[in-house]
Amino acid sequence: MSKKIWQASVNRKKNSILNNFEKYISKKFNKNFNGDYQKILNWSIDNSPEFWSTFWNFSKIKGIKGNKKIKKSRIFYKNKFLPKSKLNFAENLLSKNNNEKAITFISENNYREERTWAKLNGNTSKLIQFFKDKKIKKKDRIAAYMPNTIETVEAFLATSSIGAIWSSCSPDFGVKGVIERFSQINPKVLFITDQYFYNGKKINVLEKLSEILKNIPSIKNIIIVSYPGKKFINYKLSFKKNVFRWNDLMKINSKNINYSKYDFDHELAILYSSGTTGKPKCICHRTGGVLIQHKKEHQLHCDIKEGDNVFYFTTCGWMMWNWLVSALASKASIVLFDGSPMFKKDDLLLKIAEKEDITFLGISAKYVDALRKLKPKLKYKYNLKKLKTICSTGSPLSNEGFKYVYQNIKKNVHLASISGGTDIVSCFVLGNLYQPVHMGEIQNKGLALNVDIFNDKGKSIMNKKGELICKNPFPSMPLKFWNDKNDKKYKDAYFNRFSNVWHHGDFAEIKTNNGFVIHGRSDTTLNPGGVRLGTAEIYSEVEKFKEVKESIVVGQSWDNDVRIVLFLIMNSKFHLSEDLLKRIKMQIRKNTSPRHVPSKVIVVNDIPRTKSGKIVELAVKNTIEGNKIKNKEALANPDALKYFKNLKELSN
Numbered sequence: 001m002s003k004k005i006w007q008a009s010v011n012r013k014k015n016s017i018l019n020n021f022e023k024y025i026s027k028k029f030n031k032n033f034n035g036d037y038q039k040i041l042n043w044s045i046d047n048s049p050e051f052w053s054t055f056w057n058f059s060k061i062k063g064i065k066g067n068k069k070i071k072k073s074r075i076f077y078k079n080k081f082l083p084k085s086k087l088n089f090a091e092n093l094l095s096k097n098n099n100e101k102a103i104t105f106i107s108e109n110n111y112r113e114e115r116t117w118a119k120l121n122g123n124t125s126k127l128i129q130f131f132k133d134k135k136i137k138k139k140d141r142i143a144a145y146m147p148n149t150i151e152t153v154e155a156f157l158a159t160s161s162i163g164a165i166w167s168s169c170s171p172d173f174g175v176k177g178v179i180e181r182f183s184q185i186n187p188k189v190l191f192i193t194d195q196y197f198y199n200g201k202k203i204n205v206l207e208k209l210s211e212i213l214k215n216i217p218s219i220k221n222i223i224i225v226s227y228p229g230k231k232f233i234n235y236k237l238s239f240k241k242n243v244f245r246w247n248d249l250m251k252i253n254s255k256n257i258n259y260s261k262y263d264f265d266h267e268l269a270i271l272y273s274s275g276t277t278g279k280p281k282c283i284c285h286r287t288g289g290v291l292i293q294h295k296k297e298h299q300l301h302c303d304i305k306e307g308d309n310v311f312y313f314t315t316c317g318w319m320m321w322n323w324l325v326s327a328l329a330s331k332a333s334i335v336l337f338d339g340s341p342m343f344k345k346d347d348l349l350l351k352i353a354e355k356e357d358i359t360f361l362g363i364s365a366k367y368v369d370a371l372r373k374l375k376p377k378l379k380y381k382y383n384l385k386k387l388k389t390i391c392s393t394g395s396p397l398s399n400e401g402f403k404y405v406y407q408n409i410k411k412n413v414h415l416a417s418i419s420g421g422t423d424i425v426s427c428f429v430l431g432n433l434y435q436p437v438h439m440g441e442i443q444n445k446g447l448a449l450n451v452d453i454f455n456d457k458g459k460s461i462m463n464k465k466g467e468l469i470c471k472n473p474f475p476s477m478p479l480k481f482w483n484d485k486n487d488k489k490y491k492d493a494y495f496n497r498f499s500n501v502w503h504h505g506d507f508a509e510i511k512t513n514n515g516f517v518i519h520g521r522s523d524t525t526l527n528p529g530g531v532r533l534g535t536a537e538i539y540s541e542v543e544k545f546k547e548v549k550e551s552i553v554v555g556q557s558w559d560n561d562v563r564i565v566l567f568l569i570m571n572s573k574f575h576l577s578e579d580l581l582k583r584i585k586m587q588i589r590k591n592t593s594p595r596h597v598p599s600k601v602i603v604v605n606d607i608p609r610t611k612s613g614k615i616v617e618l619a620v621k622n623t624i625e626g627n628k629i630k631n632k633e634a635l636a637n638p639d640a641l642k643y644f645k646n647l648k649e650l651s652n
Contacts, residue, residue, distance in 0.1 A: 002511065005402055007436040008414060016433045017299045024058050037434035037444060038514060044448040048472055051448045052081050052292060059295045059330075063087025063261060063288075076500050077490065079473035082288060086261035089268055089287045090124065090161035093328040094257070097121045101333050104309075105150050106352060108197060108339025111229030115150045120157070122254035127158035130249050134221050134242070136188060138163030138260075139267060143187035143219075144316065145169050145178055145205065145212070147196045148338040151225045151246060152316050153325055155191045160269075160287070163262045167270040167282075170317035171196040172611055175208045177633035179215045181272050184282050185482055186218035194226050194233040199340040206235040213241065223249065264288030264475075270482055271319055271422045273493075274610045274634055281489055282482035285425050289475035293426045294326035300447055301430050302389055302416065304360055306331035309386070312362030313341055313349060318612040319422040320362065320393065332360075341367060346374040347381070350409065354382040361387060364394035365417075366613055368401040369543055371408075373571065376546075378408035389414045391431075394614060396518045398540040399440040417442045419506065419518050423494070426476050428468065428504065429516040440540075441515030449474055453510050458498045461509075465519055465534060468506040469498060477502070507534050524617040526555040527562045528595055535617060537592045538566065545584060547574035552607045553598065554621040556650060565624065565650065566598035569607060576603050602649050606640035620644050 013019060013035065022033050022040060029050075033039045044051040049069035056065050066084025073079050096102070096117040103115040115123075136142070142159045146152040146168060159166040167185055169178050171193055182190075194206050206224065213219055225246040226232040237243060268287040272280040298304040310327040311334070314320040327334050335356055341349050341363075350371075353361050361384075371378065390405060390413050397417045405415050416431025419442055428451050429442045437443060445451040450471040455461050481489045497503040507519045519525070519534025526533040535553050542551045549571045555562040566584075570576060581601055589597050608616045611634070619629055623644040632638040 002438040002441055002513075002515065004436045005406060005439045006413070006415060008433045013433055016303050017305065018301075018303065018433055021055075021058055021300055025054060028054065035434060037432050041445060041447060045450045045472065048448045048450075048474070049081065052475055055296055056082065056085075056292060059292075059299060061087060061292065061295070062092050074500075076473055076495065076502065077477045077487075080265060081473075081475040082264045085264040085288060087264065087288055087291070088161060088259040088261055089291055090157045091257075091259040092291055093157060093326065094121050094124065095329055095331045102328065103150050103153060103333060104335045104356060105228055106335065106337050106356075107228060108199070108337075108343035108348070109229075113150070113228060120150075120154065121257065123154045123250065124157045124161065125254040125257050126249055126252040127154060128161055128257060129252050129255070130244075131158060131162055131164065131189070134189070136162065136164055138262070140164045140189075141167060141185045141187040141270070142189045142191070143167050143169075143182045143185070144191040145171060145173070146191055146193050146225065146316055147171055147227065148314065148316050148321065148336045149193075149225070149228055150336065152191070153336070155223075156325065161257060161259060163260060163266060165267045165270060165284070168316040168321070170315035170611060171203065171205050172198065172315070172636060173317060174633055175211050178208070178212055180631075180633060181280055181282070182212075183216045184279075185270055187216070188218060189221045189223070190219045191223045191225060194224055194235065195230065196227060197339055199343055204233060204235070206233055206237075210238055262287055265479060267479060269322065269425075271322070271425060273422060274612075274614070279631065280634065281493065283423060283478045284480050284482055285476070286479040289477070289479075290322070290425055291326065291329060293424075293474070293476035294323060295329055296447060297323075297427055297430060298327055298330045298332075301427075301432050302360060302391065303414075303433055304330050304332050308332040308359040309335060309357055310360040310362075311335040311337070311353065311356070311358045312391070313337060313364065313367065314362070315611065319425045320612075322425055324362070342370070347371060347378065350378075350382045350384075353384055353387060357386040358384070359386050360389045360391065362391040362393070364613060365392050365397040365401055366394060368392060368397060368404060372400060372404045372543075373546065373549065375408070380408065380410065382409075384410050384413075387413055389416060389431075391416050391418055393418045394612065396520070396536045396540075397440070398543055400540070400544060402437075402439045419516070421504065423478065423504070424474075424476050428470060429518075438511075438513065438515050441511060441513075441517055444514050444516070448472075451516075453508055454498060454501075463509060463512060465507060465509045465532065467497065467522060468504045468508040468518070470502040470504065507532070521617075524554070524621075526553070526564055528555065528564055529561060531595055533564075533596055538564075538588060538596055538598070541588045541591050542566065542568070542584060544587065545580070547571055547580055548584075550607055550615075552615050552617060552620055554617050554624065556621070556624055563599040564596070565600045565602065567602050567604045567607065567620070567644070569605065570603055576601065600649055602647060604643040606637060606643060608635050608637060608640040610634060611636050624650055
């Protein structure tokens, strides 16, 4: 049984939104849940259409709720929730219109600006008028090649308010990556930044524009946005398209926004699969499904309330950006950060959390691990008195990561590890205030989601590793994949493995206390001797060594079997000695199993990762086996692959 590491006080549970919701449903359905999360969860799964309909009322979604709760279909993803309901996404996010702070922007070089709710409404209105003037209508696509700034959020709000479809890439995507994504959806408008900054380096984005326009002829209007706090780059453009400066658009007089209502299933945004195994898939999400799922997660799972200050470290090329922006619908304000999280200061994000009185801090497991190595004795250096919740995602958070948070960042904080994905633009498993936090585990399933673990034969298993699946439909399933005839790609992605249940592609297990452990992606599990092993277990042991900065582990096809190969990046001042090699192997053997011990351990200078910072095991596996890498553009650092080519250590 894993160790209990934190529990919310009676008072905190009593004052939570989850507690208010429990009272609300107890009264409405004459039930007694006795503050038991598992009972509420079971009820929400057994009565899922009722749950979503009731939560619409409870969370005061603005719109017209139809009387039908679900339109059932035998095809899993064709079940339609609240089919006769109508709403406007932006109206729900522009939930206030006063002079309080709605958004704060902070760049790595400390430039800071705020936007009030009134100004946010006003700027959105100006963009809406611009769109209408340019005859942009509902379902037209609007693309953004933008950093994580307030302007990006305003462009998204204006897009969704007129029923157009939003899609964004962060400026660290190369030209080919941008073209590969946006050319599939034919946008009419492009928002583009003139430049951006990362780790002190200035990168010109405008010089990529001509090539983008040459390859995406559908773009008819370009809005150039200057980077906050920086002088505008005057770049000679060699084309005659409609080019506008953001500042000129802001001279339009703002009006009160008149919100049209769209169907619950109206298209909201197109997000992209990471594209590390081929052309990125364009995943189209629905307006009502995203809003109701995000509000559920923010309020019932993360206890985000009006007046809270919510921060998530993300770029607008990752689903967590969409998740963060939706916090506006709970009348919370949000904090956007752009740049390197360790520019000039390893614990920069914690400094921001202190200075900005952050109540909810979202970081990646990788960031926690990096801090643990770089600042092992942080010992509550920052006064985080307002901080109630720390959320961690991106990859599994190790036991050491859990310990580090409670021993160095804050003692009394809800550490909620979460896991989901771009596919559902939300979470399958996450935290709640009713249950204790156990070391190395995600607390439970999300409400109304019948998440389970299947073995290869499609049978439910506990305390054993298997495939993460969801057995019931839910509102934030993608509406469709763009340009996907007869939903072929959609069905291949989630419904090929098991009959009529959502197969997510995570290798995971459920513990006796209903906690979840994610062991990595299914397609990167290791199969030595035909036994499936999760990569996360090996990482968890290797990360304990101060000598090792980072690692990546893959299975290499060898001698009609698979052998495990571990690659290490060493911390400066250390090298891989015989003694260290022995200790690493012993540690893995002792705390996992003899099968997990790598056959080869090799030092490299860099590890390939996606734009959102996830390491890419498949690209390494393909490189060492001499296979072609289909989509290098999806990688933030494709050059790293050269360290894995033709390694003589792997030829014997």
